[in-house]
């Protein structure tokens with residue numbers, strides 16, 4: 001009774017998704033969909049024994065894995081050679097005609113995402129993998145299940161591998177970046193990076209929140225289904241329940257037809273809801289494909305034509321100078337906002353004085369902006385023929401735009417030499433808390449700026465005094481007691497960080513993440529590091545003269561030494577911990593499963609703490625699970641743990657054991 005209702009609901013919801021995503025023709029309202037969904041969810045919660053692997057409720061994610069397993073592709077996952085112009089299309093066609101006198105091609109938009117392989121057994125999605133190096137990829141099944149346009153159950157119960165592009169729509173990309181901006185996190189450069197970053201999340205809830213999509217375009221073993229052409233493959237995929245690009249995919253017989261189709265795609269490009277970066281040409285007949293075969297690297301029967309990088313014209317409004325944490329001054333071109341390759345841009349770096357002079361940029365100039373692939377926007381050139389009269393040549397500033405100190409020039413760059421320049425300070429504070437440095441979660445750039453301006457944060461040590469201002473901070477707009485508590489807790493936790501993080505965080509010029517690790521490994525303690533000499537430093541592999549000199553300058557400065565001493569007194573760890581784990585019997589050699597939302601940390605952080613103590617985190621509850629850690633609103637894993645009699649900890653238990 002219950003089971004058959006669950007089955008029925010799954011059938012209704014899957015059909016509705018198919019009509020929505022594939023046929024683009026919804027037959028039920030959003031409200032009806034939500035009602036069915038909620039009914040299914042509540043039945044599955046009450047009767048987890050009837051929950052199905054292919055249930056659409058799995059799409060919300062929730063499973064957290066500890067790492068991506070490697071998987072070997074049954075057939076290598078190749079890609080095509082790239083070409084960039086009409087001559088190369090003609091040459092490709094001529095080459096094909098040597099073997100196939102009258103070829104037919106499919107012309108398909110080249111989706112700009114990352115390719116994925118999906119394996120179905122008896123119609124059920126059992127594994128999804130990234131391309132990796134083409135031979136082995138990574139198992140991303142849990143995350144792919146959250147993609148709504150990926151069918152969890154096909155319309156035929158067959159075994160099949162399907163390949164296609166995992167991508168992020170333009171709308172989801174804008175949304176993801178808006179959220180990142182709010183949190184002060186670095187923005188994704190483009191939808192492809194955003195898709196790649198989202199699919200490689202250990203916590204599938206994050207992937208689910210990013211709203212990825214999937215477009216199917218390839219069946220590695222078409223002959224097994226009686227398919228004779230690529231067009232039939234695409235048709236077959238659509239019938240199975242996949243989204244294909246059926247409105248755009250075209251068949252062409254001549255170079256003329258191919259080019260006309262490319263022009264058509266290029267014309268439509270900016271109106272498409274997703275990014276395309278070119279066109280994929282494939283010989284349509286599979287028998288012909290077989291005759292053409294492969295080179296040592298790529299199939300001979302297809303090619304990827306890439307659109308030229310887009311250049312857009314705009315007007316240069318302002319040259320704004322920013323001050324980095326080392327005091328480096330960067331001129332930035334601020335121009336009227338323009339859409340370039342999928343995002344709205346209004347700013348591009350002009351690097352330094354020489355660059356500005358070379359390009360001869362002047363206020364009011366018409367400039368062309370380019371953004372090719374994942375490259376950050378750049379000013380290509382000034383349209384000199386459109387320059388107005390009375391423009392003024394670029395002049396480098398002589399004083400710091402923030403503190404007015406006279407700038408000094410070193411190599412190609414100008415620097416503000418004032419150690420107390422507020423701009424430098426804010427940048428260095430932002431760097432201190434960043435992910436690869438002290439990783440103090442909860443601090444966006446804005447919060448740091450606000451705290452700085454309100455006088456709470458002036459130096460690194462001030463982070464550790466914030467707890468004394470708890471009451472006042474709670475009064476601030478946008479802060480509740482929960483977020484302040486979380487923030488203070490991450491600050492406290494950061495005291496335990498290993499020396500390499502601290503060495504990176506304190507912002508010694510030229511000491512990046514890697515160098516900090518080398519130094520920490522070599523010296524093991526801050527004390528030993530502070531006693532180093534120039535000669536000793538240059539003798540270390542990968543430490544050059546410039547880095548060595550910068551370190552010596554740093555440790556000879558009394559102010560810096562005083563700051564480190566204060567951090568030590570505040571209880572910051574000053575030793576290198578390397579990969580050493582903390583001994584804790586409650587975790588050592590135990591297998592954990594996490595479910596529900598934790599209040600004090602993310603699941604990634606909780607997993608890290610468990611691993612540091614010698615435990616393992618897996619995705620599903622089995623008889624081998626030792627502990628299930630249950631947060632708020634746990635899923636069916638909690639029920640399963642109870643049924644199997646497995647130890648259950650709530651968050652408080654967990655924190656105590658930590």
Ligand code: IVH
Nearest residue numbers: 078079080108109110111114115217280304
């Ligand atoms: S077919 C043997 N079709 O572009 C190659 N690829 O080199 C099978 N791509 O890495 C791929 N849209 O990720 C194919 N309609 C499409 C595509 C497409 C995008 C990507 C794919 C591959 C590269 C082509």
